[in-house]
Amino acid sequence: MPGAGNTRARYRRILRFAGWNLAVTWWYELFLPRIGLTSVAERTRSKRMRRFAQRFHVLAIDLGGLMIKVGQFMSSRLDVLPPEITAELAGLQDEVPPVPFAAIRVLAEAELGMPLDRAYASIDEEPIAAASLGQAHRARLSAADAADTGLHAVVVKVQRPGIDRIVDVDLAALRKVAGWLSHVRLVSDRVNTHALVEEFAQTSLEEIDYLHEAANAERFAAEFADDDRVSVPSIAWERTTRRVLTLEDVTAIKITDAAALASAGIDPADVAPAFAAVMFDQLFTNGFFHADPHPGNIFVTPMPVVEGSTAPAWKLTFIDFGMMGVVPPGTRSGLRKLLIAAASRDGKGLVDAVREVGVLLPSADTGELERAMTQLFARFGGMGFAELREVDPREFRDFAEQFGHVVRSLPFQLPENFLLIVRAMSLTSGVCSALDPEFNLWDSIEPYATKLIRDERGNVVQDLAKQAVEIAGIAVGLPKRLDSLATRLEEGSVAVTNPSLERRVARLERTARRVVSAILFGALLVAGAVIRADDAVFGTVLMIASVLPLLHALFAGRAGR
Known part of the structure; x- marks a missing residue:
């Protein structure tokens, strides 16, 4: 440590x-x-x-x-x-360099409360993977444990010694940096840096709790229990603690290993849309998703061909459930609408969905953004990754110059868990493009969006009933609220605010302060230059001191714009 x-x-x-x-x-x-x-x-x-x-x-x-x-x-x-x-x-x-096995042995034996020779029939000292928070070794369970668990070949994940303390130090440093950034108006207007770091902290602390990861794996397995497309490793709970995780060895073909897929008779171009569909189900239907689907965490597992079955002769096997995300129902509804709008090339619908997800504040003026999204769909909508690479970079640059100021001026924020959603979607897109450079995300979005539209129509009656109940509740409480308002008017306790006027007054105050600073700068500079002829030291001090009001005149109030 x-x-x-x-x-x-x-x-x-x-x-x-x-x-x-x-x-x-x-x-x-x-x-x-x-x-x-x-x-x-x-x-x-x-x-x-x-x-x-x-x-x-x-x-x-x-x-x-x-x-x-x-x-x-x-x-x-x-x-x-x-x-x-x-x-x-x-x-x-x-x-990431691996930890020497001697240190891994000491930690694992302390956690399991027994020598590794008793805990496992055998364990490979050479790690199969070394990550930032831990590393993994292949092992075999004893005959008795294998009979109890049904598992023989397993993978043992062991935390890096002292990682708890390292994580605490790193989080303390990141919180300090977030505090610095919170004072930069350009950043704080768009991102709550403290909330962002706390979300990262929560995710990181969960990642170093292997009991939490094991529970995530079982929940994920339950979500896809009846789905032939997905498999999940089983957990050997008898050999699992907070810092040691023992799970079924499900090592197969790395999802982006095109040569190995071809040798197994699997077309990578078939894997890409299947993987995208599974990730869509997690994000838009289940609401519990794998937030770290990089190629090292997804295997393609060949399966025996079943005569008469239309299912593919392979499965997607997910591992490493330390970083998982939950999409709240409200956010999930907004994401579903966003997907439908994207598939429909509906710029206004897309902006409305982004607002519902919570990325845009309610006060945002989105007229220009709607126009930008409409033009974006008209020009680039439906293009695959390979097609986009062929587009003249000047077109992207012109589009960015035309609408970049619109995006920069809007009040964005990051809702809870949205960082993980963005990460999952970004990695999904990258994996699919690696599998098939001509993969067109729209081809996967459109059938999925069509399915969502059918589902949404099925919920129309429920939505109308819910709205009717809400309106009835408002109507019942309206007389009481009007009576309360009349009472406050009689007492003179109603306060009226004008945000626009307040902003203008504040702007005038800042301008006045900057004018005073500019006058003070000029006075100190001139005085210093005059006095310097007789008293070089004092004159120089005055001239140097004039820099302070100059900086205030130049930069004070800019952050408030």
């Missing part, structure tokens, strides 16, 4: 890295454009992004822990982060 000195050094190193890169970003992306040097920021952006990703890559490999998870998340955000970052961080998980 890391000592207190190593813990403090780790904490400081993360904060130094974050502080330096935030300062660099502020200088290039906020300060230089304000003084008319936007071209400098744009010319150096690609190089800066690549250098940042390279340095973070080194930091993550060196420190491990949650830094690997942060890098993995950034590498999956192909939709918002530039390729200079996502490409550099794509292979992070595969580079």
Whole structure:
């Protein structure tokens, strides 16, 4: 376990890295454009992004822990982060060095309360996988345990020694960085950084509780118990604790291993839509979904051919249920409507669905965004991944320039669990495109959306009945509310606010303060220049001091715009 000195050094190193890169970003992306040097920021952006990703890559490999998870998340955000970052961080998980087996043995024996030779008939010292929070070894259960569990070949996941303390330190550092970002209006207007880190913290703490992962695996298996497309490993509860997990060895063909799939007679182009459909079911129907469906966590398992059956002769086998998400019913309804709108190329419907999901605040003016989505569907809707790659990059750039300000000006927020939803969808799209470069997501969305539309029609009567009850409740309570309002008017206790007027007054106050600062700057600068001829030290001090009101005049109040 890391000592207190190593813990403090780790904490400081993360904060130094974050502080330096935030300062660099502020200088290039906020300060230089304000003084008319936007071209400098744009010319150096690609190089800066690549250098940042390279340095973070080194930091993550060196420190491990949650830094690997942060890098993995950034590498999956192909939709918002530039390729200079996502490409550099794509292979992070595969580079995690394993823990020596001697340390793994000590931890596992302490958890299980017995020597490994008694817990398992055999266990391979060479890990089959090493991840940021733990690593996995193949093993075989004893004859008695095999008879009780029905399992013979198993995989034993063991946490990295001291990972609890490392996670605590990393979360403390991330909370500090979130506090810094919360003071940047450009960020805080769009993202609740504290809530974002707390959601990441909850997910991370659940990942290092293997009892929680085992329970997730059994719940996921129950969700797909009658589904021939999906299989899930069984848990050997007798050999499972909070830091040791023993489960059925279901190792098969990695979902993106095209050569192995072809050797087994499986067409990758058939696997892509099946995988997308299973993920759609999790997100839009079940509401309990695998939030980390990267290729290492999905196998394609060949199955015996059943004569007369139309089912494919293979299954999708999911493993690693440490990172799971739950879609609340309200969010699920919004996501279903979003999917239907996307399939219908309905720009207005898409924006309405995004609002219902909670990503857009109710006060957002979405007219321009609706127009942008309509044009986006008209130009690029229905294109597959391969087709999009053939589109002239200037078209994407022109579209971004035309509507980028619309997206940036809207008040976005991230609802609970939405980070995991985005991650799951991003990884799903990436896996499907790796299986089939010509895979067209619309081809999977449209039949699924058609099914959802049929389901939604079946719920119309229920929705109308619910609305009728709500309206009746409002009508019953209306006389009492009117009477209360009349009483408050008589007492003079009704307060009326005008947000627009308040904003204008606040803006005038900020402008007045900046004018005063500008006058003070000029006075100090001139006084310093005059006095410097007779008293060089005092004059220089006055001239240096003039920088403070200058900075206030330049930047105060900008955050409130």
